[in-house]
Amino acid sequence: MRSKKLCFSLLMISSLIPVALSVSSLLPQDEIETLKRIAAVLKKTDWNFSVDPCSQQAGWVTHNAPSGFENSVWCNNCSNNGSICHVTSIVLKSQNLVGTLPSEMASLPFLQEIDLTRNFLSGTIPDEWAVLPLVNFSLLGNSVSGQIPSWIGNITTLQNLALEANQFTGSLPKELGYLQNLQKMQFSANAFTGELPATFANLSNLVYFMIASNNFTGNIPQFLQNWSQIQRIDLQASGLKGPIPTGMPLLKNLIDLRISDITGNSTFPQLEGMQQMTYLTLRNCGIVGEIPPFIGAFLNLKRLDLTYNMLSGIIPSSLIHTNFIFLTSNNLSGPVPDWMLTSKNNIDLSYNNFTIEGPGQGCQKGNVNLVGSSYSDDNQGEDEPCLDTIPCNGDNWFFYINCGGNEASLYENNTHKIYEQDNDGTNGVSTFQSYSNWAYSSTGSFLDSRDNNNFIATATQNLSMPNSELYATARLSPLSLTYYGFCLINGNYSVKLHFAEIIINDFDGYVSPGRRIFDVYVQGKLVLKDFNIRDNANGSNKAIVKTFPAVVTRKRLEIRFQWTGKGTTTVPVTGTYGPLISAISVENLNPPSESNSSARLVIGITCAAIFAVVILVFFAWKKGYFRRKNAKDNDLRGLETISFSLRQIQAATSNFSSSNKIGEGGFGSVYKGRLADGTVIAVKQLSSKSSQGNQEFVNEIGMISALQHPNLVKLYGCCIEGNQLLLVYEYMENNSLARALYGPEQYQLKLDWSTRHQICVGIARGLAYLHEESMLKIVHRDIKATNVLLDIDLNPKISDFGLAKLDEKGNTHISTRIAGTIGYMAPEYATRGYLTEKADVYSFGIVALEIVTGKCVSSYMNEDQYHLLDVAHLAKEKEDLLSLVDKRLENQYNQVEAVGMIRVAILCAHSSPAHRPLMSSVVKMLTGEVSIPDFVPDPYRFRDSLGYGFGENLHEQATT
Known part of the structure; x- marks a missing residue:
């Protein structure tokens, strides 16, 4: 009897098993088969098909995933009392997916969301997807290419379209302007061209519009004023031209406006009444005039970036409540407001014409970066640039910096070199930090980043290149980073810049879609335009060293790294962009040689230099070259081009023989000459009758000696002797x-x-x-x-x-x-x-x-x-x-x-x-x-x- 009952029980259980499986399998079999084909295309192995994909278990949904990582398949649109459901959402963020976009997704007829953000997918958008009732569609941070299909404009249900940080090309289809429900258009960091379609004026429900870092043409369209719901506009380095539309004040809901690198000059745009404004970037927009007081009425304003414009006048006091203020490289003047010097906000006023009262105390006061400003000391009677207040402990002919890292002791070319530490990452928002004979100045904050204070990068993978300790860390900057070398012996130098991309990492042979792009200047000369570390090094975590010549004429060297709005900003995480530098090596090409009599040599040179300076000062004083503090001739003291004697010039030109005269300029005669070493020169003899006089002479020396370009006449040096003001140029054989x-x-x-x-x-x-x-x-x-x-x-x-x-x-x-x-x-x-x-x-x-x-x-x-x-x-x-x-x-x-x-x-x-x-x-x-x-x-x-x-x-x- 007991045996019969057991057999009956087993029979009942076995009969219930298929029923249970049938009840738990909410997804139709054809959609399950479609998911299997999608998994094969994406090489996705963690989908467990032994359980129902709608179960939210076993690889179909990853619970408590880190921010930015998501692995989920969601079902909805159920029928038959909930016994049959359909796949409505596939979200696979940062899953290291490779391959192409699976056309098989078109076989999921109820699919409303495709989010494949931050993967390694390539190819084009499949035309088969045109039948899908998409609401949210994101391919952000992949390597998808081709043009945007025009059929996307027929998906009237679409609300969010994020194609940022891919390789799309061509113009935007006008059909996108028919998407009446579209709220988010995110197209930054691609290679789009052409003008924005006029149909975009119809996108009245648009909330986010981001097209930064592209190659668009034409002007910023006036139809932006139609977007009454818009909250964020990002046009940084989009390729569009100015002026900024006059209808911007109509956008009362605008919170975040970012425009940069547009051509043409204009006055400050009318933004009055935009009380919700929280982030305002108008960088390198050719804006002239003063900062309008109405900016202070933006009570929610947290970040103001007006860098690289032509703004003049004083700073309005109404900005006192703004957390981040970046005004570098304008023409603002006057005293620095007291409230700024005592503020806890981060403020960058570098490279303006501000004056700071009192004796020089460096280029940083509190949280204010003042590089390029001057100190006014009534006791001295003249203004002194803050960079000139940094003390020198003797002359130097080299320096080495391990940017973002600790001190590193290396042997290079049989020479022991100590790369000094540069590991202070406490505040790079608006900072000037000075060390023994070098310093750096950093400006900017990382937009949209959860960590605005992360200015030092650390490698997350093991590095195998030689001298890897130089590349394990790096200094970052969101906008501009400048290194200065001080107290250097004048002469020719070799500047080596060490780079390695240690943040944007490739995966298993697949190239990351992230692109860090910035410019590099050495001594004011653009030496690297749109520099991409990874492209130059042929991959991530690989070293690349760029070497440049530099001429030091005023005992100071300047190396600047600058972001111009190009590249990606969201890969691998939001806020990844801007300059990155691993190490800097600067060496004089003709360093002083060592000998047993080095001490006597130093003493002799020092005495001779002092004697020469005394003689030079005496004659300069006799000839009236010293003037009041506002006389620009004081600049002559800082000019250290090659100095020729009058006797040399007279010998070279046969005492300014008329037979050697080759021209007559607005400032005097020009002579051909030949130096003792055979070098042919052109000598411009500034006329003593010239009403411009020494001022123009100072301008010539100061500018030309700082500029070197194949299409600029090279200045060899100058001569100041007696009443002679002479410039010595390279000789141009074919005249004008x-x-x-x-x-x-x-x-x-x-x-x-x-x-x-x-x-x-x-x-x-x-x-x-x-x-x-x-x-x-x-x-x-x-x-x-x-x-x-x-x-x-x-x-x-x-x-x-x-x-x-x-x-x-x-x-x-x-x-x-x-x-x-x-x-x-x-x-x-x-x-x-x-x-x-x-x-x-x-x-x-x-x-x-x-x-x-x-x-x-x-x-x-x-x-x-x-x-x-x-x-x-x-x-x-x-x-x-x-x-x-x-x-x-x-x-x-x-x-x-x-x-x-x-x-x-x-x-x-x-x-x-x-x-x-x-x-x-x-x-x-x-x-x-x-x-x-x-x-x-x-x-x-x-x-x-x-x-x-x-x-x-x-x-x-x-x-x-």
Whole structure:
């Protein structure tokens, strides 16, 4: 009996098993099979198909996962009393998935969410997905490529579309503007091009719009003002141009506005009434004028970034409640407000014109970074730059820094080197830290990061490269990081920069989609543009050393790393971007040699130096070179170019023989000479009758000695002796471009088309360096063919910086003395004294026309008041641009290049500065890297309407 009962019980249990499985299996079998195929494509092995995928167990949902990591399949849309459900969500964040996007997902007809954030997926978006009723769709942080399919615009249910940090290309489909329910459009860090579609004006429910780090064209559209629900706009380095739309105040819900690196100058945008504003970034937007007081009315404002603009005036006191204030590299002036010096907020005022009362005490006061400011000491009677207040303990000819790490003792090239520690990571938001003979200055806070104070990176994987202790740590900066070397012996140096990407890691041979991109400057010269450590090192956790020459002339070396809004910011986690540097090695190429008599040698050199300084000071005092504290001639003390004696110069030029005279400039005569070692030189003898006098002399030395570029004339040195003020340049064998094109016939050169094109591109590169790449932002003010010299290979070099307007902070200003040449001067400068780098762009346009036509601009000026530019416009209207080409070329030229050069010239010489391109863009247009924009109507193209008819009065202004 007991045996029968047991058998009956077993029979009952066995009969219940399939029923139980049937009840627990909520997902239809066809969807289970689809999930299996998806798992195979994604190489996902942790999905356990022995249990129901809707069970939220065994790999289908990972509970309590770390932030940013999620592994879940969710079911919903149930029917038949909940016995049948469907997959509605697949979220696989940071799962190290590889392969392509599985088209099989289209077989899940109820799928509303696909989130594959931060993986290693590639390929394109499958067209099969067009049938899915998606609400949330994220591929953020992968390597998906191709164009965005237009069919996405048909998924009217879509609310969130995140494609940031991939490799998408092409223009955005206009169909996306039909997504009436779209709230989030996240397209940053791709390679999108073209203009934003006009249909985007219909996205009235948009809350987030992020398109930073792309290659879009056109202006920031006015239709942004239609987005009444918008809370965040990110246009950093998007490629769009200014100005900032005037309708921004209509966006009352805007909390976070980020715009950077737009071209053109404009006043501060009208943002009044935007009371919800919490984060405001307007970086490198060409903003002129003062900081408006209404910014202080943003009571929720936590972070203000107005760096790299042309702001002037004082700081409004209404900013007192803002946590982070970044104003570096503007033209702000006056005393630093007391409330800032005592504030606990993080403030960066570096590279402005502020004055700090009292004796020099370094470049950091409290939480305020003041690098580039000056101390005013009434007892001394003069201002002193804060960097000059750092004491020197003797001269140095090398220094080594283990950035972000502890001291490291290494043997390199049989030499023992100690890399000093640089491990203070307590506050890099707005910091200047000074050590024995070096210092660093850091600015910026990591946007959206949960840890704003993480300024030191530590490798998470074992490093196998030589000297790995140099790469185990690194210093980070979210915006700008500058290292300074002090008390260095003047001379030639080798600068080695050690890099290794230790944060953005690859996985199992698959390349991370993260891209850290930044620029590097050495002594103000751009040496690395859009530098990507991982690309250069061929992978993560691999060392790459970049070596650069540097000339130290004022006992100081400067190395700057700067983020310009490019690259990814969300991989591997949000807030990953900005410069990273592992170690720095700086060595003099000709260090002092050791000998048994080194002590006596040092004493002898010291005594000789002291004696020379005493003699120099005595003669300088006798000649009246010392003036009141506001006299700029004090700058001569810091200039340490090669000093020539008058006797050397006289010998080289045969005592300034008239037979050696090769030119007459606005500041005096120019002579050809030959030094004792055979070097051929050009000597500019500044006229003692020149009303500009020493001031222009100081400008020339100070600027040219700091600048080195293949398309700038090199300054060898100077001579200050008696009443002689002399500059010694490299000699240019082929004289000026003007003489080569249209000078006396016996001096003209037969310049073929390729040479002319090369000359035009070279001039553009030189100006781009002056305006954008050098730390000193310089407006030349007198670009013309006579100020472009040609070397023996007919390479162009810009000369005569005596008229250059040094503008260290890039400020627009009204010039009280017009300095230029009729015919080449921009109208706004000639008539109103309004000076920006766009004045040089205008002048370049005229020179480019001269290169094409072979004619001087003045050759037209006596013919019914016509101007060469007017002739070009007439040819444009007749659609006959090639009629302008120099007849001497006899049709032996590249017609496409010729038309392009003329179009660029007309664009550069537009009467409105806002429509003129940057010189860096001009270079790309001339070399074919980017297309040339269509002609912009120029209603004031004829010069009479711009005051050029008043030539006589204008000439008087230009020479007084």
